[in-house]
Amino acid sequence: MADQTLAVQERETLPALLRGWRGKCPSCGSGPMLKGYLKVRDHCPVCREELHHHRADDGPAYLTILIVGHLMAPLLLVVFEMFRPEPLVLIAIFSIGTVGLSLYLLPRLKGALIGFQWARQMHGFSKSG
Structure with a gap:
């Protein structure tokens, strides 16, 4: 029972959105998420959180x-x-x-959308870490 509680770790949405807005890793908040203007890194260079399975697609452009x-x-x-x-x-x-x-707005909204996906454990952002 305790293992299941640890496996389903809650992630706070607002801090993840704000970290993404600043272009930082939604997990640790210190590593850069983007390596160019809109190119997302495969993983965070600080905490090694995998970021490659995001599905931001056209969402940031529509929001912009x-x-x-x-x-x-x-x-x-x-x-x-x-x-x-x-x-x-x-x-x-x-x-x-x-x-x-x-x-x-475009890179900030992309970061916030990826932070939201990470916090809600969507699209492969697993329950680990």
Whole structure:
């Protein structure tokens, strides 16, 4: 009975999400999860937790589009109605803002999604460790 309790170890979701958001290993919180902009390491160099079986796929991209779209569309309307800038100025500012926010959010959302999968023991993140 005690062996079963140890085998089904609970993992806290919020700390794993926050570690993933920072680009750190969801298990130890100190090793880097990504080895490039979006490339996930096969395992953590610090605690050796296997990370290769994540299934982030298109989830981070969809979340990025959802968040950026819901922030920028109303902001675009407000800026246009209040200040009436020239169309080229408006396009330039919002293009840079949209691309910048997307590039900022994408790796962080990918890390958070992998942290969520690790905490919930999904897709091969076994109950060990």
